Amino acid sequence: MTDVRFESETLAVSGGFDESSDAEETPVDDRSMSAEDLPCAAELTFEEKLAALNRTVMRHPLNREILYKTLAFCETERPLREAEDFIAALPQFNLATQNQYYLLTSLVKAHGLELVERDEAGEPVTAVQKEGLTEDEVDDLVAAISFKTTEAGAYFVEYNRPQARLVDLLGLDPGRADTYRELLEYVAGQARPYRDIEVFLDGRPALQTVIDGRAETMQPSVFVDKLERAGALVWKDGWTLTEEGREFLEELKVDGQA
Known part of the structure; x- marks a missing residue:
């Protein structure tokens, strides 16, 4: 099994914190993301999902604990606004490099969270329901989105308590x-x-x-x-x-x- 414990960073003896990132981050707030925009999790093994999640969580020290706590919070499915409010209230968010929506969707793309779309009745919207619909019709069909921790995300949370x-x-x-x-x-x-x-x-x-x-x-x-x-x-x-x-x-x- 892939080791996904929060690994140590190498710090200079005379330095302080190493807050470098291994990838450029561009702030985004694109709320048009849908389930169809996401990577196909079925094509990856459980270990590959864990490895991708670990890379995302560990990418930037200032976001690390926020992402971990978000995974733990969303073990119960959370509506978008509730998840964003939770992140904004974290003391670590004062130093975050990205907004709440970006952090949430980065966890979705890394297979740690599932993006759940629901209709007006609160029922999940499926790909079959969207077939043949225009973009505007899909927007009308999806009344709300929420986030739920995946199996890989739950494993990561438990392993990194x-x-x-x-x-x-x-x-x-x-x-x-x-x-x-x-x-x-x-x-x-x-x-x-x-x-x-x-x-x-x-x-x-x-x-x-x-x-x-x-x-x-x-x-x-x-x-x-x-x-x-x-x-x-x-x-x-x-x-x-x-x-x-x-x-x-x-x-x-x-x-x-x-």
Whole structure:
């Protein structure tokens, strides 16, 4: 099975966040898309759909968590307006590179969401019903569109639950696990500007690493980025815990690990 866990990005030791995109994005708001405009999912294997979805979600760091949360939200079918309002209310949307409709349709094209067309009675509109109709007649037939997470999308959501990502993060880097936990506690009480986090982590052995045989000092932004990627941190006028991050920290306390 294709590994679709949120993979790590390589960050420069002296840099900050790597927010580069591997593809140009052009803002669009074309609401004329129909089910017939979409790629044929039947021609792809489940693994190919997962790979396409993973590429889309991971393409741009600023959109990554929005796309994940949208997949989770649409596990129950959501009308267009409801889905757009949900995305707009996410704190991560303040830094998004695209509008809500573009983000939704990018997930449709990547086989993570199904675009559902319904008539005035709320019944699904099929391709057979559209046969022989003009474009205007099709527009009259389709009264509303909604979005529903596909099987591939649901698998991706479950595989990338923030708790699973956090367990992976601490398990794959046990030498820095205590530092990650302490940083979670530090931002739990109040939102912290990055400068405060720099001071909090300054001088810790966990910042030391070896690159090409040379001792180097990592930037604290590496820790912030990895916790953000794991779904534990979000920027709200400072770095603070997400709901999932807070739940994870509480579980650590119950287990005596924090």
